[in-house]
Amino acid sequence: MEEFGSGIQQAVLAGGSASGRLAEDVRWGLSQPRKQLHSQYLYDSLGSRLFEAICALPEYRVTQAEQKLLDRYSNLIVSDLEGPVTLVELGPGSGEKLAQLIEPLLRNNIGVNVELVDISEAALDLATRTLTRFPSVPVFCHEAVYLDGLQRSIKRRHDAGSLLVAFLGSSLGNFAPSSAHTFLSNIQTVLRAGDRFLLGLDLVKPEQELTLAYDDPLGVTAAFNRNILVRLNRELAADFDLEWFGHRVIWNFASSSIEMYLESLCEQKVSIPGADCQIRFKEGEYIWTESSYKYTTSQIVSAGMESGFATRGQWVDEEVKFAVTAFEVL
Template sequence: MTQPALSPRFSSAFAEAVHAGLSRHPQKELPSMYLYDEVGSALFEVITALPEYGVTRAEERVLKAHAGDIVDALPANVKVAELGSGSGRKTRRILEALCKKQPTAYYPIEISRTALQLCHRELGDIERVSIVGYERDYLAGLAEVSGKRNKGEPLLVLFLGSTIGNFARLAATKFLRSIRGMLEPGDALLLGTDLIKPLPMLIAAYDDPIGVTAAFNLNLLARINRELGADFPLDAFEHVARFNPDARSIEMHLRATRALSVRVRGADLRVDFRQGETIWTESSHKYVAEEVAPIAVDAGFECTHQWRDEEWQFAESLLVAR
């Protein structure tokens, strides 16, 4: 999630990423992090309430049942940093359990200012919690939080939901190693992983019948129009969700329904699309629960505890830095 130095050719990292992604051949792609502008963040909150999307409810069940167990496994006086806090709703159980034992400093890290504002509103009523948000990418924000703590202060990093699934397998391990590089032995990472399940359930979760996920995906093109002066005709693209069995992942694409040419002024780009050509916007890799422990070891952690939801097949794993 760290960004390279910005080229002087572009006014923003977004413009540079759009230029690079839409210039790729043979598969155009856009980073999934840019789905979450103000509109995208609001639409994703709606997605989490859809009956077809069970990830959020599964995690809430796990945290409701086991927040006390999770807190009991942590060192005293732990600080909490969360990578991609979203609205903060899923984090409430852990913070409430912690605050029963100690005043707790909580640092949500988000690229979406809207999400940080929602997080403050959602969690600001918890007694004995202090909230300081960081509008950063994940690793830059974590580096700042970790670097500011006093020597010997333990840190719990939350990486909840199924966000680790947005990384390809090797990239996920590399990302976990980067997190480990900012931690001290004994620090912890609570990692959410969505587990493999029957294909119809997976497809429905990413292509709901009322079209909220389609709107979420198409908003990325609308954002490019708004922020970069592009002329994407939104009615010329359709949302597609498909399963990649080799990667064990759901892929989201935007497919051109006709041949067309698009100009993106703010990214210094004109791009042509063939009918049926797609832009790959997101992947969500699915896991089996037993593979988390060896991945953790490879990244410099030990998986000491794991809690599962059997209704949706979801796992929350506590990884301790070695």
């Protein structure tokens, strides 16, 4: 356990860092018929900063829409939580949205403690800095994958009071629907009756808006995507030549998902000594790096209900098409 500053502590999972399986996952992913790299590896120190830059792009409207909804409704969302309130955020990014949930609680003199779960140390660092604006709020960080970190957070909850788990920024959209269902059920299982779960998800919208959001003219999302190769060069001593991999984005209408790829622009062989492998690429061959599934409002409610949650409220930005849904464990 490492002290980060007043009230802020970090626990790194026993058994090594959350990215300890990078080599194993890369070897496995790049030897599949459909080459793939897990999207969680997009978030190293630079990747987390590039993601924050994406959130500021006019074409990526997820962040603005969700923050606007939280501005309007965070009061209502937290209105009947009894203190002390444990707020757990899975994948907090900058921590700004969590700050929007903390403000109304503190205004009503309700005690709050925060548990942050993120695979990226840089994201945890950024979020804890954001939350130093609330000196009375203890913040504990878990550098961990979502469910491991949630289980660790729950062990630290107060016996009295309420617990709210926030999963914002459409992060659930990175799971294929069947995995999303399993993930929600696993969350529900570790929570108690009466605990809350707040889910922010991007909705289906016209293809042109979606492809522009993931392939912005400034090339920030392309840099975010290609940075995964920079990471493999640095951490696994790989020799990916960035010039020979292009950023590609496809709207998969059948599965309602934006798919992000890196396309090999020539026939090439890449060595990855840290993962003990050499990988051959054909010209035009893709590495799948992320999918972002888009939902309808009723699909979100059904997914929650099928996982054992009751819906307490749903707030929708009709222009951007984004929804924040509040669930309660039955």
